[in-house]
Amino acid sequence: MDGERSVKENQMNSYTLSDLDDFLLCKILTGFPTKESVRTSVLSKRWRNLWLSVPALDLDSSDFSDDDVVMGLVDRFLCSENKQQLERFRLKYWAYHQFRSRFKSCIDAVTARSILQFNVENSVDYDELVEMPPSFYSCERVVNIKLRRVFLDHPESVSLPCLKTMHLERVKYDGDSTLETLISSCPALEALTIFRGANDNLIDVSVRSQSLKTFKLDCLRWTSEGHAVQIDAPRLESMTLSDHLSHSFILHSIGPLAKVAIDVRFNVEEGVPLGPDNSSKITMLREFLTKLSTVKEMKISSDTLDVIHDYCEMEQLPQLSNLSFLHACFQETTWEMLPTFLESCPNLRSFFLRLNWDPRRLVDLSSVPRCLQSSLEVVELETPHIIYKKRERTSIKGTSSKMKLAKYFLENCGALKELTVSRSFSYIINQIMSIPRRSTGCEFFTFPRKKQL
Structure with missing residues (x-):
């Protein structure tokens, strides 16, 4: 009996990748960049076109010496007979002419494949931003979106019912309502990160969501121009604000026992005291601090405490009873x-x-x-x-x-x-x-x- 068991164990241990069916092989290759999947095509005739059936397209143009090779792989993958749903789409690129001219058709083809994870990263400056096509707003199965240095036009309609995580980095918007509409039209959104760039075209950042649990705002702008931030997220559990330029922060609602990290100056110039003549600023600070009075955990920067120090010279701080x-x-x-x-x-x-x-x-x-x-x-x-x-x-x-x-x-x-x-x-x-x-x-x-x- 021991001998038979040993033979069976040796047979099980001798299994190789080639013993797996194509479905399992494609699942394994999903965890690798497409460049690595393509390399397996030289292993045998069976592997030659297997990468076309992998439910993920993950390409970084910096991995290739010729941009035409990248777009060639994209075209071949999206035009193949395999039209299965995509688990992941990631394209990191330099927005040169060949990408700009073929970008819309590429995104349209991807969104038609019921994408789950959508990641588009542009590595060049704002002068070369490509515009996301309308099909982007209709990814009904997508759960994760990351965009970096692209342009978002105002959508006629948004249908992102499953979206849970959205990361927007140095994105340029058609206007304030573009971002507000995008956020408020995602009923399942739980985590939102916004890295504001130097030219994002936003005056007011308005975050209104009944489902949002985590929010992070990081401002990389050079000038304020009267910018304001408004947050209305009654289920918010974690909030990070890092923005020294926006002049106004209005918290309509956050979760009752939230964790917050605050690094803001309310556009108060360093070294210039906040005096009684700044009545509107004082009112805004009072309302902001009052809304924070229910938080459970707080991390606060020296710059923010500098402004609060001046505020305390005129008014009493609200009680942070839950902190x-x-x-x-x-x-x-x-x-x-x-x-x-x-x-x-x-x-x-x-x-x-x-x-x-x-x-x-x-x-x-x-x-x-x-x-x-x-x-x-x-x-x-x-x-x-x-x-x-x-x-x-x-x-x-x-x-x-x-x-x-x-x-x-x-x-x-x-x-x-x-x-x-x-x-x-x-x-x-x-x-x-x-x-x-x-x-x-x-x-x-x-x-x-x-x-x-």
Whole structure:
């Protein structure tokens, strides 16, 4: 019996790719770029045209020395007798004349094959953008779309009922309504990423979706020209905003316990204080911050805190009652507002504080916010590791401020379980270890994470 089992096992182990049927072979080749699939045509007569039956067309023109070869492969694939549905279409190209003149027919043929994943990336500047044909708006089975440096005309109608993920990078639009219509006409859209380019023709970015869960906006523009951003997505769970130029951000609705990363300046020039005469800007900030009051996790940049610092001189921050995790980066001119900001986070549990300079200016840390006394369990402190040399002697500045900062949390946090400090604190570790801790269960760590006894 053992001998028979051994023979069967050897037979099973001796199977090769050639023993698989064409359907399985094509499924395997789906995971490779089309260039690799084409190479298999030299293996045998059976493999000669097998690549034409692979349900994926994935081509990068930089992999070929001649653009005509690329378009030849596209034409041969799309004109073959095999008209099966496509799982993936990816075309990365340089929008030269031969692509521009044949682009529409190529996209029309692809969309007719019930595409699932659609990816078109142009590698040249805006002067050479090709226009997506109307058929693009009617990919009824597509679930994933990625477009880079193409032109989108305003659609007469949009039918993308299955689309879940859309990535738009440096796309140029016919107008504001083009993007708004595209987004609002995707009833299943869950993840949206917009990288704004220098010439996208947009004044207002309007994101209105009842299904959207994840949204990321990254602005690469050079001028603002009164640009605004509006977001109305009641199911939004994650939002990232990185835009220093748009002057207005209006949150109509987001999810009640969302995670947000905010790096915006509201077009407030750095070094120019936000004064009482900016009533419209102050109103916009009040409404923006109020809409963020329900978020659960927040990462906020030093530039945004710079604007909020000026805002706090005139109005009180709204309470962030649901906020349990905060990652904040303070500048030297704004870290005096640290207690004020923490006072607006009564139920904060984890706090990552990053100072983007070596703190040499002492600030008043006598105020003890409620979260320090009752809820804060994890604190991480990070400052740059800078060593100054003067007259052949090495001195490290900022010692008093760093000690004061560590002392502030150790002496006031009643529920603190972990305090972690960066490498820049290494020369005062012993002094920090000797600070009395209000929370007897608090453990002390350093970066990289190493427990201190």
